[in-house]
Amino acid sequence: MNNVLNIMKKEIMRFVQDRKIAFQVFILPGLMIYVIYSFMGYAMKSMVEKEKKEVYNVEIVRMPQNLENLEKDKSLNVKRIDSQSVKSDDKLEVIVNNAKEKIMTEKLDAVVIFPENFDKKVSEYSVLSSKDLPANVEIYYSSEYNNSDNAYGYINDRLNDYESAISNKFDINREGNKLASDKKDNDSKYNLSENKEDASVKKIFSSLLPLLVVMLVFSGANAAATESIVGEKERGTMATLLVTPVKRSSIALGKILSLSIIAVISGLSSFLGIILSLPKLMMADDNLSFTSTYGTKDYVLLIIIICSAACLFTSLVAIVSCFAKNVKDAQTALAPMTMVIAGISFAPALFDGMTDKLGLFAIPILNIIIVINKIFSGTYRNIEIIVTVISTVVCVALLSMFLGKLFNNEKIIFDK
Amino acid sequence: MEQKIVVEVKNLKKTFKISKKQQKIQKTKEKIVKAVDGLEFEVNKGEIFGLLGPNGAGKTTTLRMLSTLIKPDEGTIKINGLDIQNDSQEVRRQIGFLTNELKLEGFFTPNYIFDFFSNMYNIDDEKREKRKDELFLRFGIDKFKEVKIDNLSTGMKQKVSLVVSLVHDPDIIIFDEPTNGLDVITAKTVTDFLIEQKERGKTIILSTHIFSLVEKICDHVGIILDGKMIESGKIEDIRDGKTLEDKFFEIYVKEKGMEE
Numbered sequence: 001m002n003n004v005l006n007i008m009k010k011e012i013m014r015f016v017q018d019r020k021i022a023f024q025v026f027i028l029p030g031l032m033i034y035v036i037y038s039f040m041g042y043a044m045k046s047m048v049e050k051e052k053k054e055v056y057n058v059e060i061v062r063m064p065q066n067l068e069n070l071e072k073d074k075s076l077n078v079k080r081i082d083s084q085s086v087k088s089d090d091k092l093e094v095i096v097n098n099a100k101e102k103i104m105t106e107k108l109d110a111v112v113i114f115p116e117n118f119d120k121k122v123s124e125y126s127v128l129s130s131k132d133l134p135a136n137v138e139i140y141y142s143s144e145y146n147n148s149d150n151a152y153g154y155i156n157d158r159l160n161d162y163e164s165a166i167s168n169k170f171d172i173n174r175e176g177n178k179l180a181s182d183k184k185d186n187d188s189k190y191n192l193s194e195n196k197e198d199a200s201v202k203k204i205f206s207s208l209l210p211l212l213v214v215m216l217v218f219s220g221a222n223a224a225a226t227e228s229i230v231g232e233k234e235r236g237t238m239a240t241l242l243v244t245p246v247k248r249s250s251i252a253l254g255k256i257l258s259l260s261i262i263a264v265i266s267g268l269s270s271f272l273g274i275i276l277s278l279p280k281l282m283m284a285d286d287n288l289s290f291t292s293t294y295g296t297k298d299y300v301l302l303i304i305i306i307c308s309a310a311c312l313f314t315s316l317v318a319i320v321s322c323f324a325k326n327v328k329d330a331q332t333a334l335a336p337m338t339m340v341i342a343g344i345s346f347a348p349a350l351f352d353g354m355t356d357k358l359g360l361f362a363i364p365i366l367n368i369i370i371v372i373n374k375i376f377s378g379t380y381r382n383i384e385i386i387v388t389v390i391s392t393v394v395c396v397a398l399l400s401m402f403l404g405k406l407f408n409n410e411k412i413i414f415d416k
Numbered sequence: 417m418e419q420k421i422v423v424e425v426k427n428l429k430k431t432f433k434i435s436k437k438q439q440k441i442q443k444t445k446e447k448i449v450k451a452v453d454g455l456e457f458e459v460n461k462g463e464i465f466g467l468l469g470p471n472g473a474g475k476t477t478t479l480r481m482l483s484t485l486i487k488p489d490e491g492t493i494k495i496n497g498l499d500i501q502n503d504s505q506e507v508r509r510q511i512g513f514l515t516n517e518l519k520l521e522g523f524f525t526p527n528y529i530f531d532f533f534s535n536m537y538n539i540d541d542e543k544r545e546k547r548k549d550e551l552f553l554r555f556g557i558d559k560f561k562e563v564k565i566d567n568l569s570t571g572m573k574q575k576v577s578l579v580v581s582l583v584h585d586p587d588i589i590i591f592d593e594p595t596n597g598l599d600v601i602t603a604k605t606v607t608d609f610l611i612e613q614k615e616r617g618k619t620i621i622l623s624t625h626i627f628s629l630v631e632k633i634c635d636h637v638g639i640i641l642d643g644k645m646i647e648s649g650k651i652e653d654i655r656d657g658k659t660l661e662d663k664f665f666e667i668y669v670k671e672k673g674m675e676e
Contacts, residue, residue: 002535002538003535003536006532006535006536010521010524010532013524013528014521014523017523018523232521235519235521235522236517236518236519237519237520237521239485239517239518239519240518240519240520241536242485243483243484243508243518244508244533244536244537245505245506245508245509245536245537246536247505410485410486410487414485414486
């Protein structure tokens with residue numbers, strides 16, 4: 001055991017004491033994620049806010065009485081062109097052509113042309129009995145210009161709202177839709193969940209984070225294990241270690257455990273970056289907070305699972321690295337494994353409805369991904385965690401023994 | 417007085433597969449090369465045994481098998497009565513092995529590396545510090561003990577490797593070309609150290625192609641050509657009144673069929 005600890009200490013020292021490596025492995029991943037995600041969040045937020053603040057210049061020809069409230073809309077600066085001005089087709093054509101010209105020079109964002117007697121036509125029209133086509137509203141705009149494009153979208157939404165309102169046959173949770181400000185209280189009436197906000201936040205986290213967590217831990221294991229196994233082999237320092245009387249299995253175990261710790265720290269750094277930047281990325285308010293959504297038990301279980309995952313990934317990467325001739329070879333060989341693990345990360349969606357079967361939690365990697373998903377969604381059972389950890393520990397033990405055997409194989413260790 | 421045999425090598429054979437690229441370079445169609453072919457020798461306790469031969473003769477492969485790094489295809493090696501394949505861990509505890517192919521992590525300092533390898537041999541702190549002071553002073557590493565190995569000169573790196581191979585004060589020292597690449601002063605420090613170790617009763621096996629080194633420090637010598645032991649015995653007996661260099665070339669020409 002002393003030898004295992006001695007090797008672990010040496011491996012960790014190498015990563016911790018070398019400021020460059022320490023920065024690259026422990027600080028940079030989290031910092032990069034935080035900076036990039038935050039920047040993306042700010043960029044999206046400013047775009048949305050800009051859109052919200054925008055006032056669109058619109059000309060409306062033959063404004064229907066039922067839609068006169070468009071004039072009061074704060075997002076629209078409406079110029080009305082009444083029916084008298086467009087009595088003949090020629091006059092309409094002149095007005096439309098002028099408006100088109102203004103749109104193309106960005107002096108106007110859109111022109112909306114309602115047909116004559118729009119209100120009457122709409123009220124008389126029946127989807128089932130009318131033989132004619134329904135009234136057609138024409139909106140001219142230019143997708144080339146952001147404001148014009150957004151103006152089109154905005155007007156389209158308002159008209160669709162009006163269309164829905166006039167053909168309204170039934171409501172869903174009417175009280176919930178009365179007022180946006182009352183939504184929370186009215187939701188309580190229909191949504192039977194005890195922690196409604198938590199449940200929705202957990203849903204967001206459980207759909208986003210398992211893949212990220214698994215991939216980050218894997219990339220941490222990837223970086224640390226390739227450097228330590230094939231890097232040492234390449235530099236000739238592995239042979240120096242193998243000539244000592246320490247059991248090869250102890251060397252393998254010492255390396256796997258220390259590299260797992262490094263992978264966990266690297267993964268946690270990235271994870272911290274995600275957690276801190278997620279509210280910014282999602283342009284969310286205070287309610288999308290990771291820390292207030294999960295309890296101590298969730299954190300502890302998550303760390304246990306992350307540690308198990310790190311050990312497993314490190315063992316797998318170490319074995320693949322052992323067969324490689326150099327670090328570059330190892331990275332090439334590990335590329336398919338990265339894709340496989342990313343693929344398995346979508347397993348919770350594929351196994352939907354089956355994730356209660358305990359046998360599923362005995363399958364390495366798959367169990368980790370499902371359990372992480374369940375921790376984030378708050379739907380895990382303790383037995384599932386226990387089975388996952390036991391299965392992973394057994395798997396790591398077997399892989400460590402196999403790695404020890406590989407260290408005994410001169411063709412593998414001295415193949416450069 | 418009967419001497420105790422501590423290293424016993426019998427019918428040792430080792431082959432390596434060669435790549436197509438190597439086949440082309442060596443202009444051969446053989447897919448397998450015999451690196452060591454039926455080698456036999458014995459080394460007595462407290463002796464220095466020199467393996468002499470040109471590059472590619474099989475010296476390093478033999479020493480790698482003695483140090484348990486690689487396994488023989490055939491034959492046996494016994495070190496202090498222990499079979500290198502069945503008792504490899506115990507054998508490693510009793511030997512100190514140095515070869516160019518064993519490198520030290522450049523990021524660490526000699527001080528840290530010495531402590532690390534001492535711990536691998538379970539040496540207690542007091543013994544370790546005493547031995548470290550002694551060896552570092554002897555090889556002039558003390559002034560550089562906190563300098564990263566990457567930043568040391570080639571000669572100093574080799575001295576650190578040598579010192580690290582001896583952290584556990586092994587009974588049997590196996591050195592592959594120990595003075596290769598060293599300046600004359602450092603080389604002398606190494607040879608003097610080996611003589612001193614012999615006087616302390618240590619058994620030493622070294623490979624070299626430096627005749628003067630063999631003549632100066634070895635009791636017995638084995639001449640290897642193409643993986644085979646061509647001559648083996650006491651230096652005086654092998655020299656047969658000639659210099660070791662002359663005798664070696666005489667044997668070489670006879671074996672290879674080349675004119676001088």
